[in-house]
Amino acid sequence: MESYKCVVYDEKNKRKIINLEFESEDDVLKYAKVNNLKLSSVKKKRKLFSTRKKLSSKDLKILCKEIGILLESGSEITGLFQVLEKQANKKLKPVIKQISNGIQAGNSITESFRDTNAFSKFFISMVHTGELSSNLDQVMYTLSDYYDKEAQLKGKVKSASVYPIILCVATILSVLAMLFLVIPKYEEVYSQSTVEMLHMTQIMICSSKFIRNNFILIILIGFILTISIIHLIKNNEDLRRDIYKTLFKVPQLGDYMLMNITNKFSKALYILIKSGVEIVNAIEISAKVVDKKYIYDVILDANNSIKEGNKIGESLNDINLFPTMFITMVSVGEESGKLEEALEMINKFYEGEIDQKTEVTMKYFETGITLVMGLIVGVVVIAMVIPMFNMVSAI
Template structure:
């Protein structure tokens, strides 16, 4: 449906700008009259699609604000209106779309869904809250969940930021050494030493000559490689390769297992506490997981549950989740306290993942320092060997 930008005047005389999504401009007038406002100016909105996706922090902010508003007893239209006033950029645009959808009579879950900016899980959780009449608790659970996801995402980014920085600095130092300093040293060296230079020094000098001679080609190749990587990383084949490595390389595999365990236990606990059947909950979880290889494992587990197999047995057959989680689920299925246990397990795996990321960072930093030290040390040794040789020949 087209969207119409409207400048409106409320009954108390306040002027506001609002976006109304309707089938036509005449229908827009009807909607405005129904909510007791007077249109001052209206025009059709032209959409320009280049905004980036909402992230976990945005979802946390939205859910937290909606939870606070629900606790305060504000109606949903007034809540979204306040969110529009205090937001900017892409979030403001999203809230304006939701506001116009709610004004046309859509339920909140459908209003969010029609923006095409919110994930499948988010929409389904709000739908559960609407059906159970417990939106306040749903917003609270969602805000906790997205806060943890954002926190973990940030920690993973921080863990990879240091290696990236070291790599860039190493390349910069290497280019400076081989392009400027070593050629100067080579000229001085051959003035004083006509004998054959040691092998390490020969390697460094030849490497310096190669980089100096072909630096334009090397830089062009690196830029081309970077551009190819940036373009290809969004293709299906590149994503498939990345997702495959994420569950095969030891460090990333452990992070993915723990992160998926956090998602699985947290989301399943929320869905079950909202009264969603276990088979439907697993189906929703399958749509939440982004990694296609993990998604396939979830689909097999969901099929097992639909055929009447217990959750613990279905998960044990896919051979991905930690054995401790399977054993605890098997025990709690018998006691009937599955939702509470899942919530506790979510907290446990969240803390375990946090600690694991910290340990990875602790090991990465000294490893990179040693690698750079060995590299720089070899160059220094190669430069010092002929100097010592000249010194010995003098004395």
């Protein structure tokens, strides 16, 4: 989502300045048209950190499930959200209230969801499909299953990340302990000795002394540099694209990222096609689920090729993004007229593969951190202990 500062004129020609959050400027134009606002200017706001509270996969899973159950039981749409509002958590309550107010004001369900700026374009498109087909309850069940699987995957990634994070913290604490506790002790001993120290030892002692004397300043500079780099990356699309391309080339990590992208895209595409959305619209919406501008642009190239009459499989293959197996399955499904079934099989395959890939990637990460920790400890031991042996030998 991007933030936009808009100067608009309402039906009474009264000038207003409003702040909106949408995925693109086109969505801002659509919002203005729906709400009978005349746009005078639209300016994208640059923010270092997003202030909008994003609904978690777990929140969305629960919300969709409850809406599906209430709709299936025959509840009226106007009273349904009032019921949900009473039992919602603090994050969901204002969102549900805004949806309820929108419906009571005469807006469509889709418009009421969209106006909250809390839901993705994929979600809004699914709601719109359900509303048009009078099949919103089943669409909500489908979305609930989708976000349930997404929440499970995120949970597994978090669980697998616990040990590497502990190792990182342990490494940082070990380095600080050596700088502030261990090396100063050796420094005190060596300062009273006439034995010549190794260059490595001298560098280690000088580095430790410099860091101890300027620790606050170093932390402050590091913080400012981090904020500056984040700001630079956030506001430079070419740089973000280059970083993303570089990460794709990193062993294990690149494979994991590609598999995750393919899984997200395939799941969204399957759900949209199953719900009756046209293929070109389904691909464009599914590309936004990946939430990376670089990937979106690449997939959009394939979509433009499909609009020109080329085959889906060939168009997706030409962008050199997705794995061969994905392209093959899509091509087979397209040729046989069973694309929906092919995508369902792809989703089942990648669910298991991602679990396995997550474990393998984290194992590599753990090994890397362990090696770094061992290297740091080894260098300190060599630099500080060998001169001690020389001192003993000189006695």
